[in-house]
Amino acid sequence: MTRWMRHLTYGLGILIVVVAGALAAAIAFDSPSAPPVLAAGNTIPGIAQWNFAELPKAQSVKARDGAPLNYRLYPGRADRAIVLVHGSTGSGTEMLKLAQALQAAGATVYAISLRGHGGSGTRNGDVSYRGQLDDDLADLVKGVGIDKQGIHRTLAGFSSGGGFVLRVAGGPQAGLFDDYLAISPYIGPDSPTSKPDSGGWAGVALPRIVALSLLDGIGLPWFQGLPAIHFATQAKADDRRTPVYSFRLMASLQLGMDWRAVLARIKAPTQIVVGADDELFHADQFQPMMQAINPRIGVTVVPGHGHLGMIADPAAVSAVAAAWRRMADR
Structure with a gap:
């Protein structure tokens, strides 16, 4: 081996060690910090x-791994079903007012708690692997019996749940599902719709996320249960709130770096509804x-409403229900 080849080999070896060390340090020592509490998201x-007292009793079906998937049922028309997904840190409980508005518009609503939230799954803020939420969704549709012919199925979701709707x-x-309804959806950090750190709602462990993404890209899904996002809330982890997300839960919810391609692939009728005064987007x-x-994806901007108002204010939830009716009645 010539001298220059030995030097090149040594140099590459040193570079690999340095890069590996940097990745290991980012994974081991970086962690998401808790931002100041943000009322607009909390x-x-x-x-x-x-x-x-109007909140329906929690029910559950079993996922393919035996874990519970919890939901609250708002009965309506048997042939019109909506699976309704909550936003980040929340659960199906907080969707009470929106679920009631959709029920009044004629739908049977299943307000679900995603795995890692609201007692669904086995660990608060975590899933077992990337993409498990997609598998859970299929298990839930079958488990509650809305996979039958003749049932018009809508997937609806708010904020991070709205991003998950678009991902699906x-x-x-x-x-x-036959159609999709995304309410104030999170698209991605580099989307023109996103304010920095989602308006102060998310504290992100960026070096750890980059390192884990690089490992995942070469087929090594290691350490993905480590925390990646801490939201701007003082809430503790319990059956109502999920303040911290693991990397694999975060990745299972989001559209990903190729979010433009994901949006471009959407062919089913899809509507986005967002408040004009949204503090996060x-x-x-x-x-x-x-x-x-x-351009197949329609957008409705509701004047005078902020982020969380879209699932709580009577005029806002009525606007969301009206958007669903227009889409479902096509």
Whole structure:
């Protein structure tokens, strides 16, 4: 071996060690910090006045791994089913007012708690592998019996749950539902709709996320149960709240780095509804962005409403229900 080849080999070896060390340090020592509490993402307007006696009893079906998948049922028309997904840190409980509005519009609503939230799954803030939420969704549809012919199925979701709705609509399980409704959806950190750190709602362990993404990209799904996001809430982890997400839960919810391609693949009827005064997202950017990427996706901006108001304020939830009716009645 010539001298220059030995030098090159040594240099590459040193580079590999340095890179491996940097990745290991990012994974081991970086962690998401808790941002200051953000009321616009943490506190639902008017929730203190809600009558929780109206909240349906929690029910569950078993996922393929035997874990419980919890939901609350709002009965309506047997041939119109909506699976309703909550936002980040929440559970099906907080969807009470929106579920009631959709029920009043004629739907049977299943307000679910995603795995890692609201007692679903086995660990608060975590899943067992990337993509498990997609498998859970298929298990839930079958488990509650809405996989039958003659039932019009809608997947609806709010905030991070709205992003999950769009992920499913543009993914391999798009055929599970007839149409999709995304309320104030999170698209991605580099989307023109996103304010920095989602308006202060998310504290992100960026070096850890980058390192784990690189490992995942070469087929090594290691250490993905480590925390990746801490949301701007003082809430503790329990059956109502999930303040911290693991890397694999975060990745299972989001559209991913290729979010433009995911949105472009959506073919089923899909509507986005967002409040004009959203504190986490740029509401005025949804329409031009969708027009450029996939003009089949409709956008409705509701004047005078912020982020959490879209699942709580009577006028806002009525606007969401009206958007569903227009889509479902086509």
